Amino acid sequence: MTEDQTDRLGHDIVAPDPEPADPHIGHAYITAKDDYLKRLRRIEGQARGLQRMVEEEKYCIDILTQVSAMTKALQAVAMGLLEDHLSHCVVDAAVRGGPEAEAKIKEATDAIARLVRS
Amino acid sequence: MTEDQTDRLGHDIVAPDPEPADPHIGHAYITAKDDYLKRLRRIEGQARGLQRMVEEEKYCIDILTQVSAMTKALQAVAMGLLEDHLSHCVVDAAVRGGPEAEAKIKEATDAIARLVRS
Amino acid sequence: MTEDQTDRLGHDIVAPDPEPADPHIGHAYITAKDDYLKRLRRIEGQARGLQRMVEEEKYCIDILTQVSAMTKALQAVAMGLLEDHLSHCVVDAAVRGGPEAEAKIKEATDAIARLVRS
Amino acid sequence: MTEDQTDRLGHDIVAPDPEPADPHIGHAYITAKDDYLKRLRRIEGQARGLQRMVEEEKYCIDILTQVSAMTKALQAVAMGLLEDHLSHCVVDAAVRGGPEAEAKIKEATDAIARLVRS
Numbered sequence: 001m002t003e004d005q006t007d008r009l010g011h012d013i014v015a016p017d018p019e020p021a022d023p024h025i026g027h028a029y030i031t032a033k034d035d036y037l038k039r040l041r042r043i044e045g046q047a048r049g050l051q052r053m054v055e056e057e058k059y060c061i062d063i064l065t066q067v068s069a070m071t072k073a074l075q076a077v078a079m080g081l082l083e084d085h086l087s088h089c090v091v092d093a094a095v096r097g098g099p100e101a102e103a104k105i106k107e108a109t110d111a112i113a114r115l116v117r118s
Numbered sequence: 119m120t121e122d123q124t125d126r127l128g129h130d131i132v133a134p135d136p137e138p139a140d141p142h143i144g145h146a147y148i149t150a151k152d153d154y155l156k157r158l159r160r161i162e163g164q165a166r167g168l169q170r171m172v173e174e175e176k177y178c179i180d181i182l183t184q185v186s187a188m189t190k191a192l193q194a195v196a197m198g199l200l201e202d203h204l205s206h207c208v209v210d211a212a213v214r215g216g217p218e219a220e221a222k223i224k225e226a227t228d229a230i231a232r233l234v235r236s
Numbered sequence: 237m238t239e240d241q242t243d244r245l246g247h248d249i250v251a252p253d254p255e256p257a258d259p260h261i262g263h264a265y266i267t268a269k270d271d272y273l274k275r276l277r278r279i280e281g282q283a284r285g286l287q288r289m290v291e292e293e294k295y296c297i298d299i300l301t302q303v304s305a306m307t308k309a310l311q312a313v314a315m316g317l318l319e320d321h322l323s324h325c326v327v328d329a330a331v332r333g334g335p336e337a338e339a340k341i342k343e344a345t346d347a348i349a350r351l352v353r354s
Numbered sequence: 355m356t357e358d359q360t361d362r363l364g365h366d367i368v369a370p371d372p373e374p375a376d377p378h379i380g381h382a383y384i385t386a387k388d389d390y391l392k393r394l395r396r397i398e399g400q401a402r403g404l405q406r407m408v409e410e411e412k413y414c415i416d417i418l419t420q421v422s423a424m425t426k427a428l429q430a431v432a433m434g435l436l437e438d439h440l441s442h443c444v445v446d447a448a449v450r451g452g453p454e455a456e457a458k459i460k461e462a463t464d465a466i467a468r469l470v471r472s
Contacts (some may be wrong), residue, residue: 025124033173040168060200061229074192086440086462086463106437109440110467197348200345205338205341206329227315272471277401285392297439304469351421
């Protein structure tokens with residue numbers, strides 16, 4: 001069904017990446033990588049579902065309801081990534097201390113402010 | 119490039135729809151249909167871009183910045199659809215008057231509340 | 237208790253208004269005016285509660301929880317005002333039709349966009 | 355003018371606090387306490403301004419614009435408190451390490467999720 005299509009297509013596009021990321025410089029979220037990819041493929045499927053709804057001229061309010069659901073799914077991914085980032089990058093910087101720790105906190109707060117406003 | 123791929127793929131999936139929507143029962147946004155489809159395909163491309171970023175283990179904050187941009191793009195689509203909906207469905211119901219007009223307003227306000235909260 | 241204090245003070249400030257609004261040019265929300273005033277006085281009380289929490293150096297997370305609650309209360313007032321506005325001003329303009337109707341829809345959508353982003 | 359009234363009244367209410375907070379158990383934001391109090395008194399003034407607008411039956415859209423401004427001001431306070439919290443409480447917990455650090459991160463992320471949704 002659609003979900004499978006989505007996964008397959010998503011994979012086809014991502015696959016030909018010729019230079020796999022060096023695992024030694026991987027960021028915090030690597031442990032949950034597959035989970036994030038799965039959620040993002042579902043979000044990609046939601047974007048395609050919205051196109052179908054517009055194509056078939058579905059009722060505006062039903063489309064808006066789907067946009068809200070998709071936005072919520074996106075924000076949930078953002079919250080997961082943020083928690084991973086705070087747990088690893090920010091905590092590591094905090095342990096090392098100094099101006100870098102402060103810079104990391106500022107950078108994270110700015111990213112949060114963009115999420116709150118978006 | 120990526121945008122083209124996105125368009126092509128998006129089209130491949132949407133195309134096989136066997137029963138084209140009846141133009142006579144089309145909703146308000148039909149006039150801007152191509153514009154909405156274009157924006158939604160770009161959003162689909164952003165969802166795929168996020169997968170690539172996670173796959174390649176890009177820096178968390180950069181991914182969050184992309185999530186914010188994608189959320190903003192989604193909200194902009196929602197605002198466009200909402201304006202179309204108010205201009206057509208709600209205005210039509212208002213002109214006819216009666217309880218249906220009230221119901222349309224309530225329905226639109228509920229959709230807006232979901233957007234504000236999402 | 238606090239709620240009473242809030243009400244009394246709020247009233248003291250609002251009362252000396254020398255020129256009461258002309259009821260004939262009143263806007264839609266007049267029917268629910270007392271309800272809105274009550275909710276806004278409670279929000280004013282929440283703003284005072286936040287000051288107390290900062291003054292007494294309460295735990296940051298508890299203060300943030302209160303900020304979220306206050307933001308939700310504000311957004312609920314906004315949704316109520318918006319529904320009133322759509323039901324009256326926008327519906328009236330729709331019935332009269334013409335460019336004024338369009339302008340009212342555009343104005344309402346812009347206000348909604350500000351709420352979604354704020 | 356209004357701002358002064360607001361400040362004076364806000365101060366009158368906050369002042370009689372009989373038990374000043376013990377500075378030794380103060381939280382991170384103490385350094386910026388006066389700034390936060392000033393901003394929160396201004397927000398309290400905005401809540402009072404909204405009551406006046408409703409009382410005088412101002413135009414709905416103008417009231418909604420003020421609600422958006424007040425929400426933005428509140429979110430800015432929240433972002434400031436959050437940055438202070440991350441810089442102090444979370445960084446301290448990170449340096450000590452162990453399950454408490456993880457719990458602090460989880461708690462902060464939950465608070466951020468509430469802000470994003472509110």
